[in-house]
Amino acid sequence: MAAPINYRHLYYFWVVAKEGGMGRAATRLGMAVQTVSAQVRALEQSLGHALFRPAGRGMALTEAGVAAMTHADQIFQLGEQLPAAVREAATGQxxxxxxxxxxxxxxxxxxxxxxxxxxxxxxxxxxxxxxxxxxxxxxxxxxxxxxxxxxxxxxxxxxxxxxxALGEASLAWFAPAALVKKGGKRFPECLADMPLLLPTGHAAVRPRLDQWFERHGFRPHVAGEFEDSALLATFGRSGMGAFPASRWSRAELLADKGLRLLGDTPELVEHFxxxxxxxxxxxxxxxxxxxxxxxxx
Structure with missing residues (x-):
């Protein structure tokens, strides 16, 4: 059975890696450089691998050091959260x-x-x-x-x-009332005559939207593309163009008297x-x- 890790040694290693050198780590810890160096060497001996290598005037992590740093990050970040977690549990927050x-x-x-x-x-x-x-x-x-x-x-x-998997929801199309009054075609053909607001490629549904336009044989007039879906909906409400949104958003969007539901597209589905x-x-x-x-x- 492997010997248990000395977490004090691990902590000194973590600080050295964070600070990028023994000297800066020793200053942060308020200790002598020789003491910090000895603690790191003790950890390397217990693990059986070198964790640092020379790099110019400084030092860099070895492959073993990178692996150790990944775990040390998790350990000490969890440790930083511990006081707050205990306080919240004890005070009923x-x-x-x-x-x-x-x-x-x-x-x-x-x-x-x-x-x-x-x-x-x-x-x-x-x-x-x-x-x-x-x-x-x-x-x-x-x-x-x-x-x-x-x-x-x-x-x-x-x-x-x-x-x-949490679920899925089909998309519907919404538009400012002023745009709906101008249009004369039925849905979805009316979208070809309207400025459209679409998500960027950050959204998984964007390629499916592009394929949907191709299947219906029209090139969309894209007035805006947004990484943030809330910003997209805000510009849609302001009158800039028609836009797609999840059916789960229907009630909230239609509470805005300036928006109209153009139609549903059950074949366009978002997965969550x-x-x-x-x-x-x-x-x-x-x-x-x-x-x-x-x-x-």
Whole structure:
């Protein structure tokens, strides 16, 4: 059986790697350089591999060092979260749920996807919006509990991530009332005469939209493309053009008296996933999200 890791040695290694050198690490730790160096060497001896190599006047991580750093990052970032988690549990502030929301995910469907977890009391929801790949990296480092997405996580040998289907929703088309009054054709032919607002390639549904236009034989007049779906809907409401949105967003969009429903496109479907860093989900709120998704599929 392997000897247990000395976490003090691991911590000194982690600081050296973060600071980029023994001297800067020693200053941060308030210790002598020789002491820090000895602690790192002790960790290397216990692991049986060199973790640093010379690089010019400084030092760089070896392949073994990169692997050690990946695990050390997870360990000490979780450690930084521990006081807050204990305080919240002890004071009854409720369970925390940190969720990543990619730029391309339709924002109007996010409340629907999160509803199973936030329906109860005492849930503290933290939503982080960023690029999809960066959110997956944060998830792998356990900075997030889950990522919601319109696509499954791509295969990556460096990231152990698991995709759980939450459901699917067809698209409908909406337009400002002023544009609808000008048009004389029926749906979907009327879209050929309207300025359109579309998601960029950040959204998984964009290629399906382009194929749909081709099948109907018209080239869309694209007035705007948006990475952020909430911004897309905002410009649509302002009168800039017609736009597609999930059927789950219908009630909210039609509450705006300036918008009209042009028509449904059941053949255009968005798929939604919850991505976790573990195959068997332990977080009870994330379990609720997956179970809730199965019930609506």
């Amino acid at each position: 409720g369970r925390r749920l940190a969720v990543g929301i990619p730029d391309g995910l339709p924002k109007l469907v996010v409340p629907h996807l999160l509803q199973p977890a936030v329906d109860g009391t005492g849930v503290r929801l933290l939503c982080h919006e960023d690029e999809f790949d960066r959110l997956l990296g944060d998830l792998a480092l356990h900075r997030l509990d889950a990522v919601l997405s319109d696509r499954a996580a791509p295969p990556n040998p460096n990231l152990r991530l698991y995709s759980h 996933f919850l991505i976790s860093a573990e195959r068997r989900i332990q977080h009870p709120l994330v379990q609720k999200l997956v179970q809730g998704g199965r019930e609506v599929m």
